[in-house]
Amino acid sequence: MQLPRLELSFVDGSSSVAVVRFTIKTLATVSEIEGAATGMVAALSALTDAVFFQQEIIYTAVPEVGEIGALGSDKFRTGVFIFDCVEPDTVALVEVPAIKDDLLVTSGPGTGVLIDVAHADVLAFVDVLITNGATNPFAVAIDILSAAYRQSRV
Amino acid sequence: MALVNVPTAKLVFTYVDGTGSRGSTIIHVPYATLAAAAITAADAIAAAMVALSDAVIIGYTLSYAKFENAPGTPDPASRVEEKGFFSWRTANARTTQFTIPAIKDSLLTPSGKIDQTDVLVAALVTVVTDVGSIFAGADGSDITGLLRAYQRFNRSTRQQLPGDR
Numbered sequence: 001m002q003l004p005r006l007e008l009s010f011v012d013g014s015s016s017v018a019v020v021r022f023t024i025k026t027l028a029t030v031s032e033i034e035g036a037a038t039g040m041v042a043a044l045s046a047l048t049d050a051v052f053f054q055q056e057i058i059y060t061a062v063p064e065v066g067e068i069g070a071l072g073s074d075k076f077r078t079g080v081f082i083f084d085c086v087e088p089d090t091v092a093l094v095e096v097p098a099i100k101d102d103l104l105v106t107s108g109p110g111t112g113v114l115i116d117v118a119h120a121d122v123l124a125f126v127d128v129l130i131t132n133g134a135t136n137p138f139a140v141a142i143d144i145l146s147a148a149y150r151q152s153r154v
Numbered sequence: 155m156a157l158v159n160v161p162t163a164k165l166v167f168t169y170v171d172g173t174g175s176r177g178s179t180i181i182h183v184p185y186a187t188l189a190a191a192a193i194t195a196a197d198a199i200a201a202a203m204v205a206l207s208d209a210v211i212i213g214y215t216l217s218y219a220k221f222e223n224a225p226g227t228p229d230p231a232s233r234v235e236e237k238g239f240f241s242w243r244t245a246n247a248r249t250t251q252f253t254i255p256a257i258k259d260s261l262l263t264p265s266g267k268i269d270q271t272d273v274l275v276a277a278l279v280t281v282v283t284d285v286g287s288i289f290a291g292a293d294g295s296d297i298t299g300l301l302r303a304y305q306r307f308n309r310s311t312r313q314q315l316p317g318d319r
Binding site: 001003004011014020022028030033036042043046047048050053055056058059060062063067070072073076078094096098103121122125128129132133134136137138139 | 157160161162169170171172173174175176177178179180181182183184185187188189190193194195196197198199201202203205206207208209210211212213214215216217218219220221222225226227228229230231232233234235238250252253254255256257258261274275277278280281282287288289290291292294295296313314316
């Protein structure tokens with residue numbers, strides 16, 4: 001895990017945007033960084049004719065060694081997972097690049113396109129999303145998997 | 155005028171396939187999720203997703219964003235390409251930098267140096283360097299003082315050029 005970053009965005013009179021980036025010296029909590037950001041925004045705003053409008057706190061994890069995907073794997077062969085969320089008429093979408101061919105159904109009209117939702121790895125994936133509180137972008141929790149298929153995303 | 159958070163924190167997992175091309179998966183968790191909990195979740199989700207993909211996950215970011223719901227109006231003549239460049243000393247005898255866009259002209263000396271005796275600059279130095287400050291150089295070293303500060307201009311990008319030129 002790398003040190004977190006705080007990014008503060010400013011907009012000028014021509015609507016151009018610039019970002020000021022800071023490294024945070026420890027794996028501080030979001031609330032600790034937000035507290036420090038308040039003072040920093042005030043100090044920066046006094047020095048600039050642009051206007052502050054957005055802050056983002058970013059934690060980044062990287063592997064210790066470089067890796068590359070399996071030979072022949074193709075990020076455009078995307079696994080599309082559509083979930084029903086816990087509130088009526090709300091859905092969530094999760095895409096997994098380079099979906100494995102052995103997850104696709106091998107018989108019936110969806111052969112080679114539909115993802116086998118009974119596959120153990122798919123069940124584990126769905127379970128880990130729900131268990132860990134994954135939501136759609138509006139913070140409505142994922143409930144059940146409603147559709148899964150392979151799609152070419154070029 | 156207040157900072158409001160978006161509904162969710164965002165996890166973006168980056169993959170690389172056999173050709174070296176990169177793809178991504180975006181997962182949302184509620185904004186109130188503590189970073190430590192979200193990181194634990196991310197590790198579990200990554201492990202489950204790797205089993206579904208022929209590509210490998212080469213990292214992820216977890217981001218929490220807030221927006222000003224009623225931002226002020228910038229000075230019409232302000233331009234982000236006009237930077238205030240601030241270089242800082244760090245505790246391990248290195249330096250770290252950041253730039254402030256659209257630096258106020260009133261802070262500049264005739265040579266383009268930023269007046270380090272100005273009370274506004276002094277306030278910035280306090281925020282960056284005070285004991286308890288959490289800001290650091292890229293390697294995590296404490297920032298101990300302002301080394302130099304001056305006006306600098308960045309080249310305008312195509313997007314920053316006037317739309318009606």
